[in-house]
Amino acid sequence: MLRNTKKEWLIAYILIAPFVAIYALIFVYPTIDMFFLSFQDAPLVGAGDFVGIENYERLPRDRRFGTAFWNTAYFVALTVIPGTFVALAISMAVTRLSGRTQALVLALFFLPYILPVSVVFRIWDWALNFQFGIAMHVLDAFGMDRIPVFKTTTWFMPAVAFVTIWWTCGFSVLLFLAGLRAIPQEIYEAAALDNTSRWRMFRHVTWPLLWPITGLVLTIQLILQLKIFDQVYLFSQGGRPNDNLVMVYYIFQRAFVNNQGGRAAAIAVVLFIMVIVISVINFQLTRLSERRK
Amino acid sequence: QETVVWWDFLGGGDGVRMKQMIADFNDAHAGEIVIDGTTLDWGVPFYTKVQTSVAVGEAPDIMTYHASRIPLAVDQGLLQELTPADFDAMGLGQDDFAPSIWDAVSADGKQYGVPIDTHPIVLYYNKDILGEAGLLTDDGLPVGLGSRAEFTATLQALKDNSDVTFPLGSVTADGNFMFRTIYSLMGQQDGELMTDGAFLVGDNATKLENALAVLQEWTNEGLQSTYTDYPATVALFTSGEAVMMINGVWEVPTMVDLEAEGNLFEWGAVELPVIFDHASTYSDSHVFAIPEGNDMSPEKRAAVLEVMSWISKNSLFWATAGHIPANNNITAMDAYKAMEPNATYSSLTANMIYDPKTPMAGVAGPIFDVMSTYFVPTLNGEMEPSEAVEEIIYELNDM
Amino acid sequence: MTPTTIRRINWMGGAFTILTVLIAVLWAFPIYWGIISSLKPENEVVRPYIELWPDTLTFEHYWFALTQTQIGKWYINSIATSVGVTVLTVSTSLFAGYAISQLRFPGRRVLWWLILASFMVPTQVLIINHFVLMANMSLLNSWAGIILPQLIHPVIVIVFKQFFDQVPKDFREAAAMDNASEWAVLFKIYIPMNWGVITALSIVTFIWAWNAFLWPFLAVTKTEMMTITVGITQVFDAFGVYYARQLSAAVLAGFPVALVYLVFQRRVTQAITLSAGIKG
Amino acid sequence: MADISLDTVSKSFGGIKVIDGISLEMKSGEFVVFLGPSGSGKSTLLRMIAGLETIDGGALTIDGKRSEHLAPGQREVAMVFQNYALYPHMTVRGNMAFGLKNIGMDKSEIDKRVEDAARILEMDALLDRRPAQLSGGQRQRVAIGRAIVKEPAAFLFDEPLSNLDAALRVRTRVELAELHQRMQSTMIYVTHDQTEAMTLADRIVVLNNCRIEQVGTPMDVYLYPATRFVAGFVGSPGMNFLNAELKGSGTDQCVTLGDGSRIALEIDVPAGPYDLGIRPEAVRVSAAPAATTGKAAVVERLGDRTLIHLHLEDGTELTALDSGRSNVVSGDAVHLEFDTSQLHLFDAEGIAHHAK
Amino acid sequence: MADISLDTVSKSFGGIKVIDGISLEMKSGEFVVFLGPSGSGKSTLLRMIAGLETIDGGALTIDGKRSEHLAPGQREVAMVFQNYALYPHMTVRGNMAFGLKNIGMDKSEIDKRVEDAARILEMDALLDRRPAQLSGGQRQRVAIGRAIVKEPAAFLFDEPLSNLDAALRVRTRVELAELHQRMQSTMIYVTHDQTEAMTLADRIVVLNNCRIEQVGTPMDVYLYPATRFVAGFVGSPGMNFLNAELKGSGTDQCVTLGDGSRIALEIDVPAGPYDLGIRPEAVRVSAAPAATTGKAAVVERLGDRTLIHLHLEDGTELTALDSGRSNVVSGDAVHLEFDTSQLHLFDAEGIAHHAK
Numbered sequence A: 001m002l003r004n005t006k007k008e009w010l011i012a013y014i015l016i017a018p019f020v021a022i023y024a025l026i027f028v029y030p031t032i033d034m035f036f037l038s039f040q041d042a043p044l045v046g047a048g049d050f051v052g053i054e055n056y057e058r059l060p061r062d063r064r065f066g067t068a069f070w071n072t073a074y075f076v077a078l079t080v081i082p083g084t085f086v087a088l089a090i091s092m093a094v095t096r097l098s099g100r101t102q103a104l105v106l107a108l109f110f111l112p113y114i115l116p117v118s119v120v121f122r123i124w125d126w127a128l129n130f131q132f133g134i135a136m137h138v139l140d141a142f143g144m145d146r147i148p149v150f151k152t153t154t155w156f157m158p159a160v161a162f163v164t165i166w167w168t169c170g171f172s173v174l175l176f177l178a179g180l181r182a183i184p185q186e187i188y189e190a191a192a193l194d195n196t197s198r199w200r201m202f203r204h205v206t207w208p209l210l211w212p213i214t215g216l217v218l219t220i221q222l223i224l225q226l227k228i229f230d231q232v233y234l235f236s237q238g239g240r241p242n243d244n245l246v247m248v249y250y251i252f253q254r255a256f257v258n259n260q261g262g263r264a265a266a267i268a269v270v271l272f273i274m275v276i277v278i279s280v281i282n283f284q285l286t287r288l289s290e291r292r293k
Numbered sequence B: 001q002e003t004v005v006w007w008d009f010l011g012g013g014d015g016v017r018m019k020q021m022i023a024d025f026n027d028a029h030a031g032e033i034v035i036d037g038t039t040l041d042w043g044v045p046f047y048t049k050v051q052t053s054v055a056v057g058e059a060p061d062i063m064t065y066h067a068s069r070i071p072l073a074v075d076q077g078l079l080q081e082l083t084p085a086d087f088d089a090m091g092l093g094q095d096d097f098a099p100s101i102w103d104a105v106s107a108d109g110k111q112y113g114v115p116i117d118t119h120p121i122v123l124y125y126n127k128d129i130l131g132e133a134g135l136l137t138d139d140g141l142p143v144g145l146g147s148r149a150e151f152t153a154t155l156q157a158l159k160d161n162s163d164v165t166f167p168l169g170s171v172t173a174d175g176n177f178m179f180r181t182i183y184s185l186m187g188q189q190d191g192e193l194m195t196d197g198a199f200l201v202g203d204n205a206t207k208l209e210n211a212l213a214v215l216q217e218w219t220n221e222g223l224q225s226t227y228t229d230y231p232a233t234v235a236l237f238t239s240g241e242a243v244m245m246i247n248g249v250w251e252v253p254t255m256v257d258l259e260a261e262g263n264l265f266e267w268g269a270v271e272l273p274v275i276f277d278h279a280s281t282y283s284d285s286h287v288f289a290i291p292e293g294n295d296m297s298p299e300k301r302a303a304v305l306e307v308m309s310w311i312s313k314n315s316l317f318w319a320t321a322g323h324i325p326a327n328n329n330i331t332a333m334d335a336y337k338a339m340e341p342n343a344t345y346s347s348l349t350a351n352m353i354y355d356p357k358t359p360m361a362g363v364a365g366p367i368f369d370v371m372s373t374y375f376v377p378t379l380n381g382e383m384e385p386s387e388a389v390e391e392i393i394y395e396l397n398d399m
Numbered sequence C: 001m002t003p004t005t006i007r008r009i010n011w012m013g014g015a016f017t018i019l020t021v022l023i024a025v026l027w028a029f030p031i032y033w034g035i036i037s038s039l040k041p042e043n044e045v046v047r048p049y050i051e052l053w054p055d056t057l058t059f060e061h062y063w064f065a066l067t068q069t070q071i072g073k074w075y076i077n078s079i080a081t082s083v084g085v086t087v088l089t090v091s092t093s094l095f096a097g098y099a100i101s102q103l104r105f106p107g108r109r110v111l112w113w114l115i116l117a118s119f120m121v122p123t124q125v126l127i128i129n130h131f132v133l134m135a136n137m138s139l140l141n142s143w144a145g146i147i148l149p150q151l152i153h154p155v156i157v158i159v160f161k162q163f164f165d166q167v168p169k170d171f172r173e174a175a176a177m178d179n180a181s182e183w184a185v186l187f188k189i190y191i192p193m194n195w196g197v198i199t200a201l202s203i204v205t206f207i208w209a210w211n212a213f214l215w216p217f218l219a220v221t222k223t224e225m226m227t228i229t230v231g232i233t234q235v236f237d238a239f240g241v242y243y244a245r246q247l248s249a250a251v252l253a254g255f256p257v258a259l260v261y262l263v264f265q266r267r268v269t270q271a272i273t274l275s276a277g278i279k280g
Numbered sequence D, E: 001m002a003d004i005s006l007d008t009v010s011k012s013f014g015g016i017k018v019i020d021g022i023s024l025e026m027k028s029g030e031f032v033v034f035l036g037p038s039g040s041g042k043s044t045l046l047r048m049i050a051g052l053e054t055i056d057g058g059a060l061t062i063d064g065k066r067s068e069h070l071a072p073g074q075r076e077v078a079m080v081f082q083n084y085a086l087y088p089h090m091t092v093r094g095n096m097a098f099g100l101k102n103i104g105m106d107k108s109e110i111d112k113r114v115e116d117a118a119r120i121l122e123m124d125a126l127l128d129r130r131p132a133q134l135s136g137g138q139r140q141r142v143a144i145g146r147a148i149v150k151e152p153a154a155f156l157f158d159e160p161l162s163n164l165d166a167a168l169r170v171r172t173r174v175e176l177a178e179l180h181q182r183m184q185s186t187m188i189y190v191t192h193d194q195t196e197a198m199t200l201a202d203r204i205v206v207l208n209n210c211r212i213e214q215v216g217t218p219m220d221v222y223l224y225p226a227t228r229f230v231a232g233f234v235g236s237p238g239m240n241f242l243n244a245e246l247k248g249s250g251t252d253q254c255v256t257l258g259d260g261s262r263i264a265l266e267i268d269v270p271a272g273p274y275d276l277g278i279r280p281e282a283v284r285v286s287a288a289p290a291a292t293t294g295k296a297a298v299v300e301r302l303g304d305r306t307l308i309h310l311h312l313e314d315g316t317e318l319t320a321l322d323s324g325r326s327n328v329v330s331g332d333a334v335h336l337e338f339d340t341s342q343l344h345l346f347d348a349e350g351i352a353h354h355a356k
Ligand SMILES: Nc1ncnc2c1ncn2[C@@H]1O[C@H](COP(=O)(O)OP(=O)(O)OP(=O)(O)O)[C@@H](O)[C@H]1O
Pocket: D013, D014, D018, D036, D037, D038, D039, D040, D041, D042, D043, D044, D045, D192
């Protein structure tokens, strides 16, 4: 098309200006600043001294960093794959329903996702309360021992993972449903004519056709759960936070509780790099598998 | 008119009293000063907020503080000094406070706060159930406050009584809280956390281990509630599921209010039982302090001082919150001496011990933090006391 | 399989449907339980058995939360900041997405790559620097301070760009034949045409902003500036037994988003799938 | 290869009848086409045979066996879907072998069948590609291959050509006809395109509104449509319909058109008003004055033929077919002659009566 | 209504020439169709006229005014897009008025024009609907209405019928022809469908490979294709091409086919090998032995005509057109006669030579 280049540039720059300004201020600058800060012995707010890589050197010896790192890994392991499976199972169940039933069931499964984390926290803190929680009454009814879910290290991460799956899996369910809907009904009909059993139908038709979505869900979950903070923080209150540290929590603790901006920034940089590395690996894997096709 | 922005962490039964006092103050100073009060979550969240708000110059005009944490606060430069001139303006001075309390708010010969109370922990008990079980003395006190064996026997007797779920309600899910009980038990053995800047020197470690062992025994024997957080502990006690409860005096108003509504049994509160050598109870003080990081006009500062002064002088009402007023003039009053249940546990003032005076100590401070981390697993039987003590020593020395 | 296969499958299907519904109900049960507990008097709340419907239905906790706490202010803060985040994010992303999709200008590719790259970066790691930045700009404890760091949603730009890419270029050309100016093309053709996506994205952005916890939690030190999601966890009478009160506050905090969801269910669903890069 | 018979089968969707007591016999090796407009129930009928829709009432017999309760896989029929429904993640070979693997067939037997089918369809070279790497026509063949390997009693096709472009559609149509000649298997084929039906079918089943309108060979259906609907639906350009009045009887029978012109014909119906049907090729442009005269509105030259869209004097529209080299131009007045042996009268119920 | 002329215009995309020095004159009121296969540059050429693509070289004159540097809105042409490109959020009225509003036309004048156009297109009742509430054919009309209101010098259409179903396409084609007759405005119409081109055009411009192959009236293009490409592209069923050897000269000229049969013809080219082109309608089935004999492979009965796909003895494929009532069945041996006046020979460069 005939274009007035100069005018087009001007309009483009006017349109992107607000975004670019915010992006530079809130994203680019703080990212750079984070790296600078990680080489300083600095309080949260205020000037600090350059200390080289001291903040990083401490990390391998730092018990709490170890706790935070392994807890994060543990949490990711507990949420990403199980959460994806739960979402897949739910969406398989939902997709065979139709009409109002489907809408209702989907709404019930999805509702937790739109709740704020603090509400989710209150609900589950109450449901799993060691003394008064309904879950404990249920355990009592079955003659089982009550479980102090948020108060022991054994149960804490699995419980928070469970709540997280409950909370966020509506998101994955929607993606799976979109994926399932994108599989033409005709393929299933063709498979029915091909004498396909239920299991083979899932194994050889649904599962492979859903794999791109599954990969997407896994990726999104992975990146999301690495950044876990809110739930862990809330459920740790009045408990034993130091046993339950995760990366972002530890950044928070160093920066805001202990007032050590520099050391906190070093942890932040580590997490930053972890996420980037994982994203890049993941991106390459996807590209590879796409190329194989 | 000056608006004084006020933060406290008083969320329990005493919080209600403090809100009443603020209202009274506002009435008394209508048109001159008004307090704009906010209650934040106790402990780490409160002190984190204070720290960040001072750092960014958004601090309140006045806040409550724990005396035990003043050394740390001074070290971090969070507090403004209260000069002798300030004290003159308030009409208060060293003479109005017990020396230990006065000392607690001082650092390097400067004052950083106005103490308002001391608040030890006490043993609450359910007279109805104890009476039925025949475990009440003629004075209406639980039997067996004299020794470890006797007290355990009392607990065991309650346990054998089938109606009782928990003989003792303890905040076993929250190491922060348990610090008070455990430190009290160490005090009963004359144990010290810090000796000349070193942690748990000599047999102090054993003393800590002993303290933990007692509590763990109670857990193992099913004598106290496990994994119970603070609100649940109170709920267990007030609903009659736990017969006794170790908790701060600040829960007195909760009981008083419930009793007034007719929703509570006959209850009492008494000094902690002597488990080891002699009576000893951990105590801390609520203090008013002025944070750094806010540019106050002289008028505002005068208003803040008036707040502190007024509350200190009117702290007889604060005593209804269970606390022991720090102002000597109040404790000397007859009205105070007659106050119940304060009178029942007033004996313990002689046996109070405080945190070591160091920037490492204090509510939500580093020592507190490290130790509480190991209390929960120990008290609930996940970890051996000896192991816990080892870990605590390692981490304290690692700081 | 036997000749009756088809019927048996139908029967099994029915059983499976009932099972699904049961699980769904169970899934949402904790929400129900939270709500119903908030409607019980405190002494009923802690009864040691399960009571699916209160003996005495009471709104006293709601009354308490609404009158005795600053929940009203928190509501206002939440609404103001969520609307602010929504309007700013959606509008800046819309313009940026449009420019990248439809206009040719130097720097376009660089910008696009930057946005794609930032897609993966966790903003959580920037909390320290955001805090320092906002402190230096004296924006802590202000709506602006809560809003600004939440404005990074590269995914919204990406979705917009993809949507504008999908608009057949015929429309642009038809508009050119119709003598429309560049601005008219944007405001009279592209924006109204994509109104559905814009509302969908606005709704989820609003939900995200309303539910944001970490940053509003850090950015505010004054109670009266807190958002409701932060407020209900920060300022509460933790000492004492007030489970029902806490739950009533939680219900109040969750209510607006639940309402938004129930009203705009389809748009929310659409926006969620879009935000994951799936065309709805 | 099998006989398939439907006995008063019916089907409703949510209370709405879409197949209403249809009975039909299809003989082994026959190529039957279901022809009808969109929504007439063709696909539904086919899918009922395949087992993809339940049969609400009536009986389905395939090769002598009552089949309405059998699962789709057990009916020994194979289906080719409109969008082919190839498994996108499997190779061509995988697509063809999948159904055989499901019934646990020997690997060697599977390979043999797949390779035979590939040879028949001339796609040996494509066996290891995936559907995404194939052109539309090639996909179409894979879909047929997938059906062939099952050696089914009957092949069912649901508009298999509608996703191909015009040129390819014509070519594939011829290929399909050749395939049927070679394999001699029963084929049921659904389409709404009357050209496909005409060119492929041994017998056409014309469906409309959930009912069978006519069953017959293509030429039967074309020359002797049973109803007005069939007459209008089959043939392109479509049949002309004119209001007419039948008068007289015996040898002096004639119809009067709207413009007053009369056409003599011989037909076994009582006098009265009818719709007169006549195909464009039966309307001839004549050099001399003839039955009537019209004005050419639009002249469409197709090269080998010319379509002349005319208005009669009273405004009635009529299309005539002329040779490719027709010299009529738009605006001309044209003399029209009617081939009276190709006249049809349709009564009020739409039933057709054919002139002798 | 305007003359449009292109003078050696050319266009490249990223170094690849897609329009290569094309010159063309279109007279006022003429209906010109650009016909060609996909990718031949038809759309590009049209869009260059519209101003939607820049013109790299050469001159464009619209109504005597040099226009290659004018913005699209200023060229006084209106375009109907393949997907109509109706603004989905505006009513029909809004769609038609948008362009007029943009040039600040009076509200009353806009209303008048919109209503006039609506009347012409018989869509008065639809003015307040949105595109989504319209059928395909109605949308098509709105798109035309949007062009009409601008009272442009010329209408440009880019495959406007390709989104309609077959029946509607035929009907709309006739409507378009009538519209042109009524409005008498210049229309340039792009299509790859030779039927559309044949039926609509005053003149067809056949494009292939960025070049003009032939410009001429539909019958010229059909009867006297300039090149082998045009001969193959125009006409359905397509022209038969056979390898042939031209021998002799003067009156004893003849071509020999692959099966050895000889056909006498008269043509002005030297002897040698050629491709012989003959349309199916020029291949006639004869009762008596004739020029040659073939075996009917597939017989497609279209009702009014019958297509017979044959194999000659040497395997050469050939299609013959017979009448609707043809009695040839697949497998028959058929005598074939050729209409020698309709023979074409194509030399190695693909240039056509027509028999006399
Ligand atoms: N699953 C279904 N639920 C409800 N109605 C249906 C369903 N499938 C088909 N119908 C209805 O049944 C009737 C026949 O549909 P069918 O698909 O058999 O038509 P068709 O002749 O194949 O049309 P087309 O040429 O469009 O494919 C239609 O009115 C359709 O709306």
